[in-house]
Amino acid sequence: METLKFEGVRVEIGKNTILQDIDFSLEQGNIVALIGHNGAGKSTIMKTIMGWQEKKQGNISINGINQDDSFLTYKKQIAYIPEEPFLLSELTAMQHFQLYGQSYGLSEQQLNQRVEHLTRLFEIEDKLNEYPESLSKGMRQKVQTICALLPDVALMLIDEPFMGLDVHAAADLQQLIIDKAKNGTSILLTSHQLDRVGEFADSYIMLHKGVITEKGIMKDFAELTRRSTE
Ligand SMILES: Nc1ncnc2c1ncn2[C@@H]1O[C@H](COP(=O)(O)OP(=O)(O)OP(=O)(O)O)[C@@H](O)[C@H]1O
Structure with missing residues (x-):
């Protein structure tokens, strides 16, 4: 299909x-x-799909x-991981995950389970309350990646x-x-x-x-x- x-x-x-x-x-x-x-x-194809x-x-x-x-x-x-992290400066990592979870209709339980699993895997489980400006570039990339991995799309x-x-x-x-x-x-x-x-x-x-x-x-x-x- x-x-x-x-x-x-x-x-x-x-x-x-x-x-x-x-x-x-x-x-x-x-x-x-x-x-x-x-x-x-290549990126233009991605942006056009988005x-x-x-x-x-x-x-x-x-x-x-x-x-x-x-x-x-x-x-x-669609879930999208852009080349450069695109995070909102006024939201913490966890608030980004909640925003994605809500907009894709995940239950609170699903969201929490997935956040726990993925943040542990990517070793940023201690960064949930941090804002993007206090994260390294790689950590911001991880937050962006987790956001996109949360829903089943x-x-x-x-x-x-x-x-x-x-x-x-x-x-x-x-x-x-x-x-x-x-x-x-x-x-x-x-x-x-x-x-x-x-x-x-x-x-x-x-x-x-x-x-x-x-x-x-x-x-x-x-x-x-x-x-x-x-
Ligand atoms: N906002 C823009 N204004 C003008 N030209 C643009 C803009 N965005 C992309 N382009 C042009 O479109 C073409 C394709 O760019 P695109 O970013 O899609 O390439 P890419 O294959 O993803 O490249 P890379 O491997 O470097 O990421 C390039 O010639 C680029 O200069």
Whole structure:
């Protein structure tokens, strides 16, 4: 079953065409890596799915719900981890978790169990009452990551998942992404760490200057890059 459909999407910023009539879809429970050089348009795809970036033409739907028809119902199906942590300076870490839990309709019990598990895993259980300004960049990234992992959504968007995380946190996040996918969440992620995503992504989409140049099974891509470096 297809979760995400991205059909004929064109994005222009000023006079520049950033995405040129892009088409792709994501199957339920699949992990797909968006690959491409700096400026290829990977983050723009994420922001356009989120509705942060306006599209000039095309359709985006999740489980048949069109972004242009019922935005709030559409948006509730997505959790997003942006490249740079995007936290509110007036809320503590715990208040961020509560805000996410409430907006995705988690019960108090579910929220508390998940917060306890994830904050312990990411070793920030003693930071619950801290405000973003007193957290390190990696800790802010962990808070943002936990917010996105709290709900069970149809689609998770993750821009550079391992950036700013230490080795343990990166390994934990990789496993959490795999578990989410096993439970039916489709994952779209961007990464420059091709070796790492090659270990667990199902397929890849390669972008160059706003155009898809190649799509395929991750195993084939990993094999290709392995051979080209031998
Ligand atoms: N707000 C903006 N104003 C003008 N141009 C923009 C804006 N945001 C992105 N762009 C342009 O859109 C293109 C795609 O940028 P995008 O951030 O999507 O690339 P990316 O593939 O995510 O790159 P990276 O790997 O460096 O994160 C780039 O040429 C960039 O300069």
